[in-house]
Amino acid sequence: MTDRRAELSDGLARTRERIEAACVAAGRSPDEITLIVVTKYFPVTDVAHLVELGVTDIGENRDQEAKVKVAELREQLGDRTPTIHFIGQAQRNKANSIARYADVVHSVDRAALAVALDRGASHTDRVLDVLIQVDLGEGSQAGRGGAVPTEVLPLADQIRDLPHLRLAGVMAVAPLGEDPDQAFARLARVADEVRSAYPQALWISAGMSGDLEAAVAHGATHLRVGTAILGSRPPHL
Secondary structure, X not given: OOHHHHHHHHHHHHHHHHHHHHHHHHOOOHHHOEEEEXXXXXXXXXXXXXXXXXXXXXXXXXXXXXXXXXXXXXXXXXXXXXXXXXXXXOOHHHHHHHHHHOOEEEEEOOHHHHHHHXXXXXXXXXXXXXXXXXXXXXXXXXXXXXXXXXXXXHHXXXXXXXXXXXEEEEEOOOOOOOOHHHHHHHHHHHHHXXXXXXXXXXXXXXXXXXXXXXXXXXXXXXXXEOHHHHOOXXXXX
């Protein structure tokens, strides 16, 4: 085993142990959790190692980097290419590109972006899974992007009418400086409202390297973990 693959294997093992412990504490099964390894700024070789180590889902944040990386992955790995989650803030003018290679977009926060993604997916006759990003900012705590909770259900209704999008659930990032337990409890309430109207929208994408335990405690189904597995991000332009 190469040094880098050994590093990734160790990071994965530690993260999976944390997830298992969090599930035990929450009375949940680890089978309910999908681990998305965030590979932004990391090379295709790392992704190939991760796939060999059993990773099935990766997350990317930047369209310019992701579209090139995904093309290389599909050329090298073929059917073994992991599910591609676009988890960064999506710009409307990048929606056509993102919709062509991503399997899931986690950051839909407005109708105009949803419409642009639908149009992009229509060009290749795909159906794209999407999540509504929820702004969890409250009081003096600044949010980290997304639709405010009162806008989520109206946006879900607009997504419902777009033939190339499928609403999978909600996503959020805990505000900086706030107890993530409180933030993810608010997200769980929003997720319950969405599920009441759209029973198929079961996903809650929440939790990163520093707060995955709190996310699991409040019902997260998908965790987005980068640093804890891959280490510090490499230098980039």
